[in-house]
Amino acid sequence: MDKAHADVLKPQATRHPLAWVPTLYLAQGLPFYAVALVAGLMFKSMGVPNEQIARWTGVLGLAWVFKALWSPFLELARSKKRIVVALQVAGGIALACVALALQLPAWFALALVLLAVVSLASSTHDIGADGLYIASLTARQQAAYAGWQGAFFNGAKFLSLGGLVILAGVLEQRVGAPAAWSTVFGLLGALLAGLGLYHAWALPDTHRGGAAPASVRATAALLLDVIRAFFAKRGIWMGILFIVLFRLAEGQVQTIGPLFLRDARALGGLGLSTQEVGAIYGTAGTAAFLAGSVLGGYFTSWLGLRRAMLFLILAMNVPNLVFWYLSVAQPESLGLVTAALSAEMFGYGFGFVGMILFIMQVIASGPYQTAHYALGSGFMQLGFVLSKVVSGDIQQALGYRHFFLWVVLSAIPVLLLARFVRMEPAPEQ
Structure with a gap:
């Protein structure tokens, strides 16, 4: 050289x-x-x-x-x-x-x-x-x-x-x-x-x-080729649907959850102060999320993505029931609320590993791996945005208790789809 x-x-x-x-x-x-x-x-x-x-x-x-x-x-x-x-x-x-x-x-x-x-x-x-x-x-x-x-x-x-x-x-x-x-x-x-x-x-x-x-024209041509190759992958539309549905419940609960904690008890919330919400999410909640992420990675490495995926989806969604419990019981103990939300955040971190690995190992496989990972990540964010945008209107229509039950039920489509979506790289075409 x-x-x-x-x-x-x-x-x-x-x-x-x-x-x-x-x-x-x-x-x-x-x-x-x-x-x-x-x-x-x-x-x-x-x-x-x-x-x-x-x-x-x-x-x-x-x-x-x-x-x-x-x-x-x-x-x-x-x-x-x-x-x-x-x-x-x-x-x-x-x-x-x-x-x-x-x-x-x-x-x-x-x-x-x-x-x-x-x-x-x-x-x-x-x-x-x-x-x-x-x-x-x-x-x-x-x-x-x-x-x-x-x-x-x-x-x-x-x-x-x-x-x-x-x-x-x-x-x-x-x-x-x-x-x-x-x-x-x-x-x-x-x-x-x-x-x-x-x-x-x-x-x-x-x-x-x-x-x-490179010229702008050459770069644009390369981008178009990257996009064409991405959508030409076998099973790509099923994979995109799986990505979007994977975040359907998460986008709603991660948006409304903190607002529920802040809302007055008379409105169905917990009436926590900004300071208390910051302490829960910024300390114990974040630590639980990181611990869940690390353990989720080891778990998936041990079991393999296909065998682990069902458990990852359940881990990410079943703990959302703690929000339903909190909306029904409206406990005043900050320690109990912190413990409940830490369990939810642990499950969130544990299960989210599944989506990262699905995009990395399945969606982004083949040529243009880095660019296709970026496109897959874009669809992952799109799933979050779509569920986030509608979450406020759904919560206003249902109230907190029924909203959090709806969030748990929102995991059913991705659980069903996980049985049919491809969990290994497509063969080279």
Whole structure:
């Protein structure tokens, strides 16, 4: 290999991976959880009805559905580092602007627009960050630091729900909801922009050197070929239906569950404070989810995907009955509520492994594996978004008790389909 070719492949900076891998994935997680989780709790505190919270936060998730369609075009840029830094700073500014918008009369519409900007910046940042990680590290290093990836991405959840939401709950009692949530989004924005500035120094660069980037036309042609090959896979439509139905119950309960905890007892909720909900989801709940994910991976590796899938679906859905129990009993013990939700989150983490492996091993098999995994992940997010968008209207129509029973019944279609869907890679065509 000549020196010019080597310069194309090797990063031009040699900082130790621990100087940037943890913070890179912390920066990937912060805006994602701000949109997916924190925004819903903020809207609840600001008096927005459940159906509007579910509908609009669901729509915001569409950016992660379609990001695979513009991911190839990021390869046209000569420096992944510049893309990543710019998107982190832009996302931080947009989050800080949410803090300002909450003080204005038209705060709801302005906040949605700004959160849409955050969603687009964050979903595009995912592509650049993962590409930078792959391009900057050897295969051995990628495996060695994969644990740091997951730990700090989920660390953003601990920080967002276990730290900043608890802070919002404390401030709500002292200065009111608008000022409290402005403080939280201001801190989120400052932290993300600060990470962007740090990464301007810390991230390795991946300049193409003397190699000319592909043209827009060639990239578009490649994208079309990737899409054609994806939909030409045998059994692909059954697989897509399985992916969408797999998340039917999850999208509903993960959207309405936190709102149920916050709603007044007279309305069928548990009447918990923002601080209490943050403590449950951000600490014990997240720890239970991570433990379930690790054990679910070992379980599936031991049993094999086809034999394990039924158990994974049940593990992800049967624990949703704890929400029905809580809606009926309306216990006042915070310890009991925490234990119940930890069991639900453990099952959620344990079962969700099945969807990741199904996409990785079945849907993404064959040529264009990385691109097809991105497309499969987009359909996975689409299933979540579709169920999330309608969840508020269903809950309003049924009430909490009957809604949580409906959520459990929502798992029946994917349980039936699991008997017929292919669970191994299709033979090469």
